[in-house]
Amino acid sequence: MMKIFKLIALFYLTINIFCVSFADENFFDKGLKLFEDQKYDDAKFMFEKGIVFNPKDSNSYLYLAKIYNIQEDQSKEEKNLESTLLIEPNNEEAILMSMKMALERSNYSKVKDLSNTFSKVCKKLCDENKEILDTLSNIEPQKNDS
Numbered sequence: 514m515m516k517i518f519k520l521i522a523l524f525y526l527t528i529n530i531f532c533v534s535f536a537d538e539n540f541f542d543k544g545l546k547l548f549e550d551q552k553y554d555d556a557k558f559m560f561e562k563g564i565v566f567n568p569k570d571s572n573s574y575l576y577l578a579k580i581y582n583i584q585e586d587q588s589k590e591e592k593n594l595e596s597t598l599l600i601e602p603n604n605e606e607a608i609l610m611s612m613k614m615a616l617e618r619s620n621y622s623k624v625k626d627l628s629n630t631f632s633k634v635c636k637k638l639c640d641e642n643k644e645i646l647d648t649l650s651n652i653e654p655q656k657n658d659s
Contacts (some may be wrong), residue, residue: 540566544597554578571601578610587614603634612645 519529544559557580560573572595581590591614597607608631615623624645631642 525656541570544573545575548576548580553583556580571597571604574600575607577603578589578607582610590614596621602630605631605635605638608634609641609645612642616645616648 540559540563544556544563547553547556547559557577560577560580563570563573574593578590578593578597581587581593590610594607594611596615597604598611601607608627612624612627612631615621615627627648628642632639635642
């Protein structure tokens with residue numbers, strides 16, 4: 514009798530783990546499709562639902578940050594970028610978005626720090642770093658040579 518109970522419990526546990534992992538991917542995929550279709554409120558709901566099942570899903574936090582960027586809610590954008598970078602410190606897109614946000618806020622020291630990190634991890638978006646640094650050099654006051 515105990516063997517049957519253990520077998521049923523193991524089977525139940527296996528099925529639940531499979532369902533949860535599949536549901537998480539399904540929520541992100543649905544959210545991504547809705548994001549691409551510019552249905553941001555529906556996409557936001559799907560990403561948030563995915564985070565409930567997997568709180569360490571950095572991609573869901575990143576896309577939430579993108580949605581809040583579009584909706585011009587900087588505090589929520591920043592919170593989701595921080596969550597993304599906490600989970601995945603080498604996420605190029607999140608670092609780049611954080612750099613742009615810091616540049617908008619005139620936080621030049623943060624831009625430089627993020628740029629140093631970005632230059633170490635960049636693989637796809639390396640040209641973007643150069644553009645931001647060029648913008649930064651045009652904004653920062655030049656030192657007098659006198």
